[in-house]
Amino acid sequence: MPTGEAAAMAEGQDPRGRSKPSSPRHIPVIAVVAEDQETQGVFKPMDPNHVIKLLEENDKGDLEEKQLQSVKKLVQCYQNGFPLRDLAQIFKIMNLCAEKIKTQHQFVKPVYNILKLCSLPFLKKKVSDEITYAEDTANSIASLGDLMKIPSSELRIQICKCIVNFYHAEPPKKHIPGYQQASSSYKAKMAEVGGLAKTMVQSMALLENQLIEKLWVLKVLQHLSTSEVNCALMVKAQAASEICVHLNDPDPSGQLLFRSSEILWNLLEKSPKEEIIQQLSTLECLMTLKEVFKNLFMRGFSHYDRQLRNDILVITTIIAQNQGAPMIECGFTRDLILFTTFNEVKSQNPLVKGLKLSNSYEDFELKKLLFNIIVILCKDLPTVQLLIDGKVVLALLTYVKKPEKHKVMEWSAAQYEELQLHAIATLSSVAPLLIEEYLSCQGNARVLAFLEWCESEDPFFSHGNSFHGTSGRGNKFAQMRYTLRLLRAMVHLENETVNADLCEKGTIQQLIDTKKPLFTSFQEEQKTTPLPANCPSIAVMDVAENIRAKIYAVLGKLDFENLPGLSAEDFVTLCIIHRYLDFKIGEIWNEIYEEIKLENLRPVTSDKRILETITTASENIGKMVASLQSEMIESQVRHDVQNEQKVYTKIQTSHKQRELANKSWENFLARTSNAKTLKKAKRLQEKAIESSKYNERPQNAVSHPTVIKGLNTTVPSGRVVTVESTPVRLLGGPLADTDIALKKLPVRGGALQRVKAVKTVDEAKKSIPT
DSSP: OOHHHHHHHHTTBOTTSOBOOOOOOOOOOOOOOOHHHHHHTTSOOOOHHHHHHHHHOOOOTTHHHHHHHHHHHHHHHTTTOOBGGGHHHHHHHHHHHHHHTTTOGGGHHHHHHHHHHHTSOOEESSTTHHHHTHHHHHHHHHHHHHGGGSOOHHHHHHHHHHHHTTTSOOOOSSOOTTOEEOOTTHHHHHHHHHTHHHHHHHGGGGOSSOHHHHHHHHHHHHHHTTSHHHHHHHHHTTHHHHHHTTTTSOOTTSHHHHHHHHHHHHHHHHSOHHHHHHHHOSHHHHHHHHHHHHHHHHHOOSHHHHHHHHHHHHHHHHHHTSTTSOTTTTTHHHHHHHHHHTTTSOOOOTTTTTOOOOSSHHHHHHHHHHHHHHHHHTTSGGGHHHHHHTTHHHHHHTTSSOOOTTOOOSSOHHHHHHHHHHHHHHHHHHGGGOHHHHHHTTHHHHHHHHHHHHHSOOOOOOOOOTTTTTTOTTSSHHHHHHHHHHHHHHHTTTOHHHHHHHHHTTHHHHHSOSSOTTOOHHHHHHOOOOOOTTSOOHHHHHHHHSSHHHHHHHHHHHOSSOOTTOOHHHHHHHHHHHTHHHHHHHHHHHHHHHHHHHTTOOOOHHHHHHHHHHHHHHHHHHHHHHHHHHHHHHHHHHHHHHHHHHHHHHHHHHHHHHHHHHHHHHHHHHHHHOHHHHHHHHHHHHHHHHHHSOSSOOTTOOOOOOSOTTOOOSSOOOSOOOOOOOOHHHHTOTTSOSGGGGBOOOOOSSSOOOOSOOOBHHHHHHHSOO
8 A cells, every 4th residue: 555545545535535434454564674674685795804804814725716716796786886885895895816826826816806897886874974085985986097017907807997987987887875976076086186096107117018908008097097187197197298108009900009199188188288298398209209200191092091190280280380390300301301292393202193182171181280280380480491392392382373274173162262262371471581492483573463353343352261361251352461461471571582572573562462552550440331421421521630631732732743762662652642632532532433342233234334424534543543653753763773783884994994003013113123124125115116118218318316325224214304493492482583494404414413503504605705
């Protein structure tokens, strides 16, 4: 009878609600079972302390059999799970059995059975048991790692299964009255408190050649590494380097590489990244990663292999951020550069011979990851030579071109667009380091041609995917943005060769624009919005916002043509000011056209034709001004070149005169110091004199000798003596007689000689006898 009905009948009521007349009745006796009695039906009476005492004895001869039987009964008693209150004693029993395995192999099975029961949820009698017995539980679970030292494959695997079940708890075999299952995360939390992760990492050193046990330990670490606390413990035990060096160990199942990479991922995400990078930045770890990546790149064709390959590359990218990592020394950098460029630049390297990337998602991600790691590697200057050898700039420049129609491509349109943007972004980091390669590949010409396509009206539907394609759906804004960033990176170098090449290619004229010559950043931020006819637009308000209109008015009064003292750069600016009014009118008409499009209005044919004519005329004025500016700049350049040439000519003439003077002096020294040279010079002089005479002497001609005989001088001499100056003593000073022209000085050959008296002409005549 249900208890409710019994209670109702005891009170003299019909169970259906009707009252019954009181009468003598028999009240049934209901047996009440005590809780301890009910529990004893599940947990048979067993004293763990008795088992412990028995295991600690060593004297009796038949003791081993009794010990094994007592442990067997213990296992049967707790076949539905271990209560938290008995957990410390049970694990002590298991540890005592484990110690005996060294000499008594029969104790392997008892330990195995106890470990098997540890896979079941722990049981608590009270809610507070989880807190009360937390320390005992943590110490007990921590001892599982120490049991890995037992050289038994069976026990090691069971220990790993037991720990894995912490995260996938099995339901209890039977409901136990008076007990309830501990929370599902209780074992995992106690494993963190006890430091189980550290001992499990250390146990890997015992499993060098045991592949199956190693895979189970990796599975355990894979589960443990989902916790930040466990990851911190694993890092202290050098888990990253210990796992990484064994990535390439033989494993037909492929689980070792998968689980190891998953653990490394968790460690990087849930523990200090710098510590993990430092552990992985050893030559041995990088050599292992290189071999694993090469094998997956060349021989991995399944979806799983490609995913794993990309994971390894991401881990490598994180390590490469440490410039102290021996990426170059282990040869990983060279291989990564080869894998980045082999699709664009044909290579005869056997590593990539016959390889080809597909347009699968994994290969597409691989290509982007390779571009990304190139950006990181180029920050290490010793990598520059490897980038040159790998022709990285040439490979990246193959993407700097407009899409070709009717061409079969290995990537889809959306994929190619994203790779194109990524390649241009990569060039912004790589090209400034490889200026010579950039120029030899006609980098500026390619970039400017691509920029011209970005500005053109060619139909192009951009997908605008990924980070690089932001705000680029349906237009070429993303391509233009990254192209300009590349040009800015090159100009920022202030390299004369690069800047001269850009100027020769017409960069200035291409960047000036002609559609919106007065467009300001303020107008770009405000955007064009439809406004009522009585409200001034942004282009009209711009006239009052800045002083350009006032400058135009002042210069208009001064006349734009005849302004002295201006340089060529000033005249270039003056061209824009001169056409300010025309540009402003065109800007307002463009604004009107944009408002019409925003309001989804379509003008009639005649109005549309007029709008297009006005817009075209405004653009033509801009082109004309740009052309005039180019002419001015070219004229200034030519003028500067001419002035420079004049200076060079003057310097050259000066050097030539100096050379002639030096040569003349050398010849003079040679004649004065060497008699043979003097004679030779004299013969040449005489020959020149004879050759200048007439061959046939005219009649009645008087012949005068040109050479004075008997001279001992070393220079050519004649009958005329040139006196450069007259000594003051002969002139008598500034106040002397001015009639000096009438005085006659005797000449005795050679230098002037002092005479005692000087007679005038008249005195001389008087002294001559008639």
